[in-house]
Amino acid sequence: MELTGAEITVRCLMEEGVEFVFGYPGGAVLNIYDAIFKQDGFKHILVRHEQAAVHAADGYARSTGKVGVALVTSGPGITNAVTGIATAYMDSIPLIVISGQVSTHAIGLDAFQEVDAVGITRPCVKHNFLVKDIKELAATIKKAFYIASTGRPGPVLVDIPKDITSQAFEYVYPATVNMRSYNAGVKGHGGQIKKAAQMLLEAKRPMIYSGGGVVLGNAAPQLVELTRLLGFPCTNTLMGLGAYPATDKQFVGMLGMHGTYEANMAMQHSDVLLAVGARFDDRVIGSPEHFAREARRIIHIDIDPSSIAKRVRVDVPIVGDVAAVLDELIKLIKAAKEPRDEAALSAWWTQIEGWRNLDCLKFDRHSDIIKPQRVIEQLWQVTQGDAFVTTDVGQHQMWAAQFYKFDQPRRWITSGGLGTMGFGLPAAMGVQLAQPGRNVACVTGESSIQMCIQELSTCRQYHIPIKIINLNNRYMGMVRQWQEFFYGNRYAESYMDSLPDFVKLAESYGHVGMKIEKPEDVEAALREAFALKDRLVFMDFITDQTENVFPMVPNGAGISEMILAEEL
Amino acid sequence: MRHIISLLMENEAGALSRVAGLFSARGYNIESLSVAPTEDSTLSRMTIVTRGSEEVIEQIVKQLNKLIDVVKILDLSDGSHIERELMLVKVRAYGKDREEMKRMADIFRGRIIDVTEKTYTIELTGPGAKLDAFIEAIDPAVILETVRTGASGIGRGERILKI
Numbered sequence: 109m110e111l112t113g114a115e116i117t118v119r120c121l122m123e124e125g126v127e128f129v130f131g132y133p134g135g136a137v138l139n140i141y142d143a144i145f146k147q148d149g150f151k152h153i154l155v156r157h158e159q160a161a162v163h164a165a166d167g168y169a170r171s172t173g174k175v176g177v178a179l180v181t182s183g184p185g186i187t188n189a190v191t192g193i194a195t196a197y198m199d200s201i202p203l204i205v206i207s208g209q210v211s212t213h214a215i216g217l218d219a220f221q222e223v224d225a226v227g228i229t230r231p232c233v234k235h236n237f238l239v240k241d242i243k244e245l246a247a248t249i250k251k252a253f254y255i256a257s258t259g260r261p262g263p264v265l266v267d268i269p270k271d272i273t274s275q276a277f278e279y280v281y282p283a284t285v286n287m288r289s290y291n292a293g294v295k296g297h298g299g300q301i302k303k304a305a306q307m308l309l310e311a312k313r314p315m316i317y318s319g320g321g322v323v324l325g326n327a328a329p330q331l332v333e334l335t336r337l338l339g340f341p342c343t344n345t346l347m348g349l350g351a352y353p354a355t356d357k358q359f360v361g362m363l364g365m366h367g368t369y370e371a372n373m374a375m376q377h378s379d380v381l382l383a384v385g386a387r388f389d390d391r392v393i394g395s396p397e398h399f400a401r402e403a404r405r406i407i408h409i410d411i412d413p414s415s416i417a418k419r420v421r422v423d424v425p426i427v428g429d430v431a432a433v434l435d436e437l438i439k440l441i442k443a444a445k446e447p448r449d450e451a452a453l454s455a456w457w458t459q460i461e462g463w464r465n466l467d468c469l470k471f472d473r474h475s476d477i478i479k480p481q482r483v484i485e486q487l488w489q490v491t492q493g494d495a496f497v498t499t500d501v502g503q504h505q506m507w508a509a510q511f512y513k514f515d516q517p518r519r520w521i522t523s524g525g526l527g528t529m530g531f532g533l534p535a536a537m538g539v540q541l542a543q544p545g546r547n548v549a550c551v552t553g554e555s556s557i558q559m560c561i562q563e564l565s566t567c568r569q570y571h572i573p574i575k576i577i578n579l580n581n582r583y584m585g586m587v588r589q590w591q592e593f594f595y596g597n598r599y600a601e602s603y604m605d606s607l608p609d610f611v612k613l614a615e616s617y618g619h620v621g622m623k624i625e626k627p628e629d630v631e632a633a634l635r636e637a638f639a640l641k642d643r644l645v646f647m648d649f650i651t652d653q654t655e656n657v658f659p660m661v662p663n664g665a666g667i668s669e670m671i672l673a674e675e676l
Numbered sequence: 677m678r679h680i681i682s683l684l685m686e687n688e689a690g691a692l693s694r695v696a697g698l699f700s701a702r703g704y705n706i707e708s709l710s711v712a713p714t715e716d717s718t719l720s721r722m723t724i725v726t727r728g729s730e731e732v733i734e735q736i737v738k739q740l741n742k743l744i745d746v747v748k749i750l751d752l753s754d755g756s757h758i759e760r761e762l763m764l765v766k767v768r769a770y771g772k773d774r775e776e777m778k779r780m781a782d783i784f785r786g787r788i789i790d791v792t793e794k795t796y797t798i799e800l801t802g803p804g805a806k807l808d809a810f811i812e813a814i815d816p817a818v819i820l821e822t823v824r825t826g827a828s829g830i831g832r833g834e835r836i837l838k839i
Binding site for chain 1: 685686689690693694697701731734735738739741742744745746747839
């Protein structure tokens with residue numbers, strides 16, 4: 109059957125089981141929008157800014173594990189989308205971004221709304237395509253989905269010139285993809301896995317360090333099984349939260365720049381470290397030269413060979429799908445006959461409990477100003493630990509990571525790698541659409557929320573009942589904190605002046621607004637908001653302006669060199 | 677350490693810029709880069725000469741392998757290989773320089789491929805170091821123009837980069 113390029117594009121998306129396309133129309137994609145108008149296979153969500161389209165598709169992808177789809181026009185459409193694409197790239201989120209392009213005969217002539225989309229996005233996509241021939245269109249979209257969702261996932265851009273969308277061609281959606289230059293499935297090396305099992309069994313001060321790869325690879329059940337089988341302490345990175353249940357006693361909290369004292373100390377003092385789907389990022393291990401590399405043996409499992417030995421040399425590298433490798437490891441550990449050094453493990457736990465007893469996350473619970481940590485704790489209680497939580501970037505993000513105890517993967521939706529302010533609200537839209545009826549909270553701050561606040565309009569149009577937890581301290585809190593610690597209290601441009609009345613703002617978009625100023629009102633307000641099942645509630649919490657995130661590892665230091673709350 | 681990395685990649689628009697972009701984005705050094713189609717019209721072969729510690733070279737190879745358009749990769753410096761580069765040098769060749777230039781070209785097994793009353797254009801092939809040596813050996817004042825292709829390399833004997 110002959111279809112136009114626009115119809116082929118839409119049919120391909122339906123073929124891939126796409127439920128939502130987040131987008132914004134414009135000249136170069138008008139044919140595609142016309143084809144969307146005539147179909148009912150998926151729902152199009154009209155955002156108010158292209159950055160939000162990509163973040164929403166990203167939130168959808170993170171919470172479901174499926175590929176998110178965004179559709180934008182050429183020129184400013186795609187440049188606006190770049191922040192969203194880079195956000196997804198840094199966190200390895202599977203996305204397809206379809207961008208319109210000027211017609212093939214106009215490419216390179218500085219046409220209206222022309223930009224080199226493939227060139228601009230090249231450094232922040234897993235791969236991208238410019239479709240120059242309608243014959244290639246369906247196969248290209250098939251490849252794009254395949255590349256985005258396999259191996260280490262990532263965003264893939266498909267740039268489609270307008271004339272391609274109006275030409276007609278016989279539509280056949282390829283059943284399979286065969287690419288000689290791309291091999292997604294890697295099975296871990298058997299010999300290396302054996303070596304790793306042996307090393308784990310001999311460990312006296314073991315530590316399991318698990319990252320976003322465990323969430324992306326759907327390997328949380330394996331991680332939990334292995335950790336419990338071994339009885340080892342486990343930490344999750346910011347991206348890995350929820351992969352190991354935070355309420356479990358073997359969980360020592362998040363590690364890194366704002367990780368717990370016990371997690372960072374255990375990392376630094378372990379003798380065998382099992383890194384799973386994590387990449388020894390600078391915010392996680394601090395400076396590699398202070399990482400006490402010689403003191404311990406490291407096993408590193410990752411699907412991406414380039415993540416291994418990038419910042420830290422490892423002893424047992426295992427390239428492979430984390431779930432499959434962990435399955436193998438579990439089998440070997442179960443079959444092992446050698447007695448383990450239980451005494452050493454128990455001494456190690458005693459030491460860890462000592463670190464844990466420091467209670468590094470303590471804060472003033474009797475303050476008569478709202479403490480942001482308390483808001484998150486109560487959010488956790490009110491939602492029974494079962495909400496999907498998106499965030500923006502800064503102090504509120506760290507408090508959410510520290511105080512909301514995620515027991516399941518894919519509940520914690522945050523921009524970890526790129527650190528994109530403005531991510532939280534649009535991401536929450538994508539999550540809520542994917543999870544109808546579930547509690548979705550966007551934890552944000554008064555600075556971050558203003559970066560994509562126009563999406564309150566989208567939420568109104570599609571009745572997306574998310575709950576916005578705005579920790580309003582009238583500062584770009586994390587910037588202010590760094591200025592307090594490292595810049596002699598010179599608060600250069602970190603005060604958010606002339607803030608809107610968020611209650612009225614929410615109301616003007618047709619939502620419910622609440623302003624909460626007293627600690628004793630926090631819980632009741634949260635209960636009231638979450639009881640409003642079908643409404644978006646914007647909760648403006650007026651919090652302590654001077655509160656800081658602790659512990660904190662100063663930039664470039666080793667992770668055991670933490671600044672703790674009482675030291676100031 | 678200097679490394680010569682050979683790769684086969686899909687002969688598609690933009691493949692070269694993916695490689696070049698990777699090197700600039702990650703701060704890797706490119707000494708030279710040459711690329712041309714192969715006997716299989718769907719594939720191009722690229723030779724990159726780069727410098728870096730073992731860790732950096734390992735990352736370069738891994739990152740290149742990650743590019744979707746890269747089909748196969750071989751670090752020629754890991755084993756025995758042959759390296760060749762072509763250079764064209766236009767030199768001033770009159771008076772006493774004329775005979776001297778002819779002599780130097782002969783010593784380096786170069787060929788004079790263009791002659792005017794005042795200039796010679798010399799073609800020289802060899803490993804990069806030999807071309808450097810030629811430039812060193814002649815008086816810089818007589819050099820009017822040089823152009824080099826960048827290195828191409830191939831493994832010795834049974835070392836073959838093919839899909």
